[in-house]
Amino acid sequence: MRDDELARGVRLREEGRAEEARELLAGLARRHPDDAEVAYQTAWVHDTLGLEAEAVPYYERALADKELGDRLGAYTGLGSTLRVLGRYDEALETFVRALGEYPGDAGLRTFMAMTLYNLGRSQEAVSTLLKVVAESGHVGGYRRAVEYYADHLDETV
Numbered sequence: 837m838r839d840d841e842l843a844r845g846v847r848l849r850e851e852g853r854a855e856e857a858r859e860l861l862a863g864l865a866r867r868h869p870d871d872a873e874v875a876y877q878t879a880w881v882h883d884t885l886g887l888e889a890e891a892v893p894y895y896e897r898a899l900a901d902k903e904l905g906d907r908l909g910a911y912t913g914l915g916s917t918l919r920v921l922g923r924y925d926e927a928l929e930t931f932v933r934a935l936g937e938y939p940g941d942a943g944l945r946t947f948m949a950m951t952l953y954n955l956g957r958s959q960e961a962v963s964t965l966l967k968v969v970a971e972s973g974h975v976g977g978y979r980r981a982v983e984y985y986a987d988h989l990d991e992t993v
Contacts, residue, residue: 854884872901
């Protein structure tokens, strides 16, 4: 029953029927308060609906379980949601913690760069983004130069 309801809630969200999905998943979360996957999917549907503040406790509940299957997604969701809410210090802490589990993840680093910008740490934000871009291979033969200047943005000759 739980699996069927969870699958239905995810399907409804994916079909763009997020309000129906939210009702179903929130009810499932009340009945299964310790189920990390249910909490994660419930958080996600709240985010989909622009209900970021309501999503946060579900993300936190999901991440409390070290066995959550999509911890990377939950970290990304929580961190980006905290950033949207203007809770920049908490967002940065979330991304730093997440990078401890998923070192080098480009998505986490990109959202962290946005958070650094919001915190007024623009040089660090640009440096982080330049490193992500260089590692992506999308700078052609300029990778070494981009990697160098990521840490030397103010250098001139």
